[in-house]
Amino acid sequence: MEVAGGEQYVELIPGMPDDVAVDCLARVPHGSHRAMRRVCRGWRCAASTPSFAAARAAAGANEDLVYLLQFANPAAAAEAEKDGDDAPANSPAYGVTVYNVTTGEWRRDGAAPPIPMFAQCAAPVPDVHVLDASTGHWRRAPPMRSPRSFFACAEAGGKIYVAGGHDKHKNALKTAEAYDFAADAWDPLPDMSEERDECDGMATVAGDRFLAVSGYRTARQGGFERDAEWFDPSARAWRRLDRVRAPPSAAHVVVRGRVWCIEGAAVMEWLGERRREWREVGPSPPGLKAGTARAVCVAGGERVVVTGAIEDGEGGSGRHALWVFDVKTKSWTVVRPPPEFAGFAFSVAAVRV
Numbered sequence: 001m002e003v004a005g006g007e008q009y010v011e012l013i014p015g016m017p018d019d020v021a022v023d024c025l026a027r028v029p030h031g032s033h034r035a036m037r038r039v040c041r042g043w044r045c046a047a048s049t050p051s052f053a054a055a056r057a058a059a060g061a062n063e064d065l066v067y068l069l070q071f072a073n074p075a076a077a078a079e080a081e082k083d084g085d086d087a088p089a090n091s092p093a094y095g096v097t098v099y100n101v102t103t104g105e106w107r108r109d110g111a112a113p114p115i116p117m118f119a120q121c122a123a124p125v126p127d128v129h130v131l132d133a134s135t136g137h138w139r140r141a142p143p144m145r146s147p148r149s150f151f152a153c154a155e156a157g158g159k160i161y162v163a164g165g166h167d168k169h170k171n172a173l174k175t176a177e178a179y180d181f182a183a184d185a186w187d188p189l190p191d192m193s194e195e196r197d198e199c200d201g202m203a204t205v206a207g208d209r210f211l212a213v214s215g216y217r218t219a220r221q222g223g224f225e226r227d228a229e230w231f232d233p234s235a236r237a238w239r240r241l242d243r244v245r246a247p248p249s250a251a252h253v254v255v256r257g258r259v260w261c262i263e264g265a266a267v268m269e270w271l272g273e274r275r276r277e278w279r280e281v282g283p284s285p286p287g288l289k290a291g292t293a294r295a296v297c298v299a300g301g302e303r304v305v306v307t308g309a310i311e312d313g314e315g316g317s318g319r320h321a322l323w324v325f326d327v328k329t330k331s332w333t334v335v336r337p338p339p340e341f342a343g344f345a346f347s348v349a350a351v352r353v
Helices: 018-025 031-035 041-046 052-059 074-082
Strands: 064-073 094-100 106-108 128-132 137-141 152-155 159-162 176-180 185-189 200-203 210-213 228-232 237-241 253-257 258-263 265-271 277-285 294-298 304-308 322-325 333-334 346-353
Touching: 018 041, 018 052, 031 041, 064 294, 064 304, 137 237, 152 210, 159 185, 159 200, 159 210, 200 253, 253 294, 253 304, 277 333, 294 346, 304 346
Parallel strands: 152 200
Antiparallel strands: 064 094, 064 346, 094 106, 128 137, 152 159, 159 176, 176 185, 200 210, 210 228, 228 237, 253 258, 258 265, 265 277, 294 304, 304 322, 322 333
16 A cells, blocks of 8 residues: 555554554553654654644553752762772763653663753853653753843743843843744743742643742842742733742742642642632651752642652751652652662753653
8 A cells, every 4th residue: 555655554553553553552651662763664653743642641651750950969979989880970960860750760861961060050051952751852942042040940831931040140130031842932021020039930820821939139149038920921021929938948839720838847838819828738748858849740730749858868968859749648758769869959840741
């Protein structure tokens, strides 16, 4: 049988209808997708279509991946060196670690671009790299218009928003911009009303608006504010919100449309602009050292993953873990990573594949 262009049609799996074959391929674990795509052009094309992602969802085969921009664990490197293994000691100081929440697997993304020394602590750079999580392929994107460090960043309405942070002179910024995937370009946004260094970024209730939480002004180094601002793309304007932040250095994450704060004695939920107050939704992660938390929502809002230092660690060096919160049961599970993945995480993000 021939198809357009005179090419010979080949069944995805001989003797099996293509829709059934796609259902079979959709159940292949994500860790084997790169090898699966190399089998033949038909499999590669099938795995690259939007319907393939839908087939994985329909089959219940989705996996939740958490990406950590992580500092290599010096304790693990020292132990490996003691045992005569030089590889960990010679590996890059910083890298991208992938934790598969669904399978419990850990790995280092060897294809990730080089990470600048001190990661987010380095002098601000505009460089941008984009990962296709389904294929593991990285590409360089157009640079940001304004180099910045310690800025808020999140996806909302199909765009990546960045706001605040500080420049090379350590001056807090109130500038913002958004990356449009379709146009492969950055769109300059109006300035926020306030400078916001070290602010948190997240999507709001409907997932279509970007929220920049707290941060501090240049004149108030480390003096975190309790307010926030969200960007309305239809009006191309920022709107200010009061009393959104709870304790200083808390981790914020949006769970089922609500802003949660993780730190202190409990997990707190912000009840909105009208009530301007917080309520307790669960206990804090057991053993989490204050001021070290990073949080991300996974599994369609069913779980929250927190990374941070373990409170009983000796100075916190090499003593980091993950905590997984079940939103339904309000309970925590502590995940102790392998030693080589137990370093400090500068930032964390998640994707479902």
